[in-house]
Amino acid sequence: MPVERSTGEPADRSTAVPTASGARRPVQPVATLLGVLGLGLCLVLSLDVVSAAVALALELALAPLLRVPVRRLLLVASPVLLAVPLTGVSIALYGRASGREWFDLGFAHVTDGSLELALATMLRVLAVGLPSVALFVRVDPTDLADGLAQVLRLPARFVLGALAAIRMTTLLGQDWRQLGMARRARGLGDGPRLRRGASMAFALLVIALRRATTLAVAMESRGFGAPGRRTWARAAPFGGREWGMVALLVGIGLVSIAVSVAAGTWRA
Incomplete structure (x- = not known):
C-alpha cells in the first residue's frame, strides 16, 4: 500500500534546488540529518574554544542562505539559547579545576x-544546536520519513508509526482549546488553575490514547503492518545535492578542527 503524500508545495524552501525540468524540490532531510551528525562528531572530539568558535562563525556566515526570518529562527531556537547559559554556569561551577582560583x-x-x-x-x-534548528525548521516530516525508510533502510513499521505520531501531535493544541471551551460551557472553568490544568491534562491523555488506538486499527486495516516489501508513493532521491549538503556540514567541522590544530588549542 503506498504511503499518502501531503499536497502542497515543498515545506523546506530554504534548501530547494532546481531540477533538470526546472521544478524545485527540497534536499532530502536525511542528508541534513547525516551532515548535522557529522558536524557534531567533529565538534565533540575536542573541548577547545577555537574549534567551536570557528564552526559557529562559519555557520553564522552561511545562515543568510537559508532565507529563514530572524524572528522565526530565534523563536524556534529559544530552547537552545536558554540551555546555553545554564550549561555555562554549571560547567563554570563544577567543571575541572585548573589555573587560578x-x-x-x-x-x-x-x-x-x-x-x-x-x-x-x-x-x-x-x-551544534543552531544549525540543527535552522536546517530542520522547514522540513516536512513526510519527506524525512521517506528518507529514513528508503535511504537509511529503517523498518517501515517504525518509521510510519513515528510519522503518524508526529502528525497527531499537531492536534494537541486544538484538543486543549476545545477542552477548555467545553469545560467553561459546563461551568467547570472557574476552579483553581492548577487543579483545572491537571484535570484537563488527564482528559487530554484519555483523548490521545483513544485516538492512538483508532489510528493503529485503521493503519493495520490498510495493510501498514503487512509483511513483505513496501511500496512508496514518492521516491526519496539521494544524489549530488544531498552529498553536497553532507560535505558542507562535515566540511565546517573539519575546517574548525584544522584551525584549532594550527592554533595549538586542539585537545584530543
Whole structure:
C-alpha cells in the first residue's frame, strides 16, 4: 500500500534546488540529518574554544542562505539559547579545576580552567544546536520519513508509526482549546488553575490514547503492518545535492578542527 503524500508545495524552501525540468524540490532531510551528525562528531572530539568558535562563525556566515526570518529562527531556537547559559554556569561551577582560583564555595569552585571549559561548552552547544534548528525548521516530516525508510533502510513499521505520531501531535493544541471551551460551557472553568490544568491534562491523555488506538486499527486495516516489501508513493532521491549538503556540514567541522590544530588549542 503506498504511503499518502501531503499536497502542497515543498515545506523546506530554504534548501530547494532546481531540477533538470526546472521544478524545485527540497534536499532530502536525511542528508541534513547525516551532515548535522557529522558536524557534531567533529565538534565533540575536542573541548577547545577555537574549534567551536570557528564552526559557529562559519555557520553564522552561511545562515543568510537559508532565507529563514530572524524572528522565526530565534523563536524556534529559544530552547537552545536558554540551555546555553545554564550549561555555562554549571560547567563554570563544577567543571575541572585548573589555573587560578577565583572563588570557592565549598561545593562549587570557579577557576580559569572551569571558565575556559564553560566558554568552550557554550560555543559548542550553539555550534551544534543552531544549525540543527535552522536546517530542520522547514522540513516536512513526510519527506524525512521517506528518507529514513528508503535511504537509511529503517523498518517501515517504525518509521510510519513515528510519522503518524508526529502528525497527531499537531492536534494537541486544538484538543486543549476545545477542552477548555467545553469545560467553561459546563461551568467547570472557574476552579483553581492548577487543579483545572491537571484535570484537563488527564482528559487530554484519555483523548490521545483513544485516538492512538483508532489510528493503529485503521493503519493495520490498510495493510501498514503487512509483511513483505513496501511500496512508496514518492521516491526519496539521494544524489549530488544531498552529498553536497553532507560535505558542507562535515566540511565546517573539519575546517574548525584544522584551525584549532594550527592554533595549538586542539585537545584530543
